[in-house]
Amino acid sequence: MSILIIDNNDSFTYNLRHLLQTAQSSEPDVISYDSIDKVDFQRYDTIVISPGPGKPSEYPNYSKLFKSGKPIIGVCLGMQIMAEFYGGEVSLLEDCFHGRTESIEFDGKSFEVARYHSLAITRVPSCFTVISSNQATVPMAMTHNEFPYIGYQFHPESFLTKNGQFFIDYAFKFINSIRA
Template identity: 35%
Template sequence: MSRLLVIDNYDSFTWNLVQMFMGRGLSIEVHRNDRLSVSEAFDMSPDLILVSPGPGDPGDAGISMEIIRRFADKVPLLGVCLGMQCLNEVFGGETVRAGLPMHGKTSDIYHDNRGLFAGLPLPFPAARYHSLAVRPGAGTLEALTVSARTKDQVIMGLSHREYPLHGVQFHPESFLTPQGFIIIDNFLRMGA
């Protein structure tokens, strides 16, 4: 049985995401971002890691960025919303105030039809709940590729060029993202 480690960034959406993984043959452990050490995470021997949404910015995400750094070349990892912002910052990017706050709004997502986005319509609708956005740094795009954007070019997906690390700014668990389960299925296949 595959083991999923969930880093909970104190967000109510975390449990909606966890529910999307239930019933899929996984052992799921959820730990708050300030209640777990890196060595404890390694002792769990996770096969997959989910870094959840949360309030604030990556500086408020406890152990999330250290987990991404330490597991980058070892375990498939998915960062959602704040989790994607953490992924971006680990590889040299910035988190900045978005042009417009997008809380409970739907946008069309244009994507590369690979990895997390394989088999999804182009575009597909997704729920956004954020007032911050990622801005890749000078060296970020050497490590990460932009895998999804909105029509107005706000980055909605990042993937590492070498490691199985992925992030989405939108919320795949929301009822406003009807194809969100495809993203979860694609992520699970990466850890199979």
């Protein structure tokens, strides 16, 4: 399994890389969003879109990735970029939530997860299904109805998230189920 992380100039990218490496026992490559045009996505099995500052509209160069047909995992901004690309809407949260945990229901169980975001998906595109949302109905995880795309609004790679590994394993199980 070869994985590429596109780093949107974030400061949690290498936490994500270590977590992905644990899940897939291979070292993911990391490239900066600034060099996205130079990447050959076909060399990779899965592409991860990292968290990062700002809003999806400030990252306009992802269309080549969505046209590549490759499985995608989006985290935080990464999930918001997926949503906007497919016609969803991302807006300011009323109360931003930074560096704290919240308990969410996911896959029939309760998990403590770390959230770091000021923006959230306020209109989910019809081709995606929200598979977890918090009590305030903010989408916390979503999957594409047809393609192997999965997004997490929270941060599986944070040390505050209990059992972050579970979410990475879940993502690959989901991706494999679509491809099979």
